[in-house]
Amino acid sequence: MAEQVLLLNATYEPLKVVPWQKAVHLFFQGKIEIVETYDRQIASAHLTMRMPAVVRLFRLVSFHHVRQMVKFSRETLFTRDSFCCQYCGKRFDKHDLTFDHVLPAARGGPKTWENIVTACRKCNHRKSGKTPEEAGMKLLKKAERPHWSPAILVMMNLNCRGPKVWENYLYDASRTMFSQTVEPHM
Ligand SMILES: [Zn+2]
Incomplete structure (x- = not known):
């Protein structure tokens, strides 16, 4: 668990969880700032630094882009x-659950959120x-791409609570979890 880094949007909203190597790479590309660190040190021939725990992007990622990150899976x-x-x-x-193609696959129904x-x-x-x-059956609701906030994605990727050092950032996000974010302009 201690090798995962919580990536925040420029607005401090949680976006996703990335491996620490990716966070360090983004740091040296000048794309993020390190907000929180773990106690553990990272040492190589060229540097010694504390392992990042929470990092923040300098550039705002749009909510639309974040929605595209919801991967299609059973979960x-x-x-x-x-x-x-x-x-x-x-x-x-x-x-005990299965996937159902609303328009059957054999008749060209695609494997998409909408079908x-x-x-x-x-x-x-x-x-x-x-x-x-x-079949004389009625769908409870129309199938569509989920409108989740990034906080839900983060928690789903974790499948549990994150490290303690993440708590303040996830707590803030969870309060606005179901609010519909207005898409920010770049
Ligand atoms: Zn049923």
């Missing part, structure tokens, strides 16, 4: 749908190669 998809089958509405353990929903095995089986209309 992110199920999180978007709150681990609920989008047909019957029941909540399941992730091991994939969480479905339980029973509903997925019942729908099989049909569209919801053909």
Whole structure:
């Protein structure tokens, strides 16, 4: 855990978690400032410095760009749908959930945020190669790309609480977690 660095936007909003080597590289490129460090030292032939723990970008990254960083995976998809089958509405353990192509893959339905929903095995089986209309099933809500704030991404990448030295930065972010950030102008 101590080798991960919390990367903050110019506004101090958490963006993502990066390996310490990446943070040091960005530092020497003059792209970030080091805000917090770990006790551990990094030593090479040319330098000795404390390992960065929290770093901040000098340049503002737009919220639009941050949204693009939400990678499509089982975990992110199920999180978007709150681990609920989008047909019957029941909540399941992730091991009992599946991907469902709203427009079936066999009929050209793409694997995108807008065409994939969480479905339980029973509903997925019942729908099989049909569209919801053909199967007589109704989606709870329209499938779309998640609108998460960076703080949620950071926590999801961690899958747990971060190091203590990150707490102040994640706490600030969690208070505004669900607020819709206005996209900043560069
Ligand atoms: Zn279901």
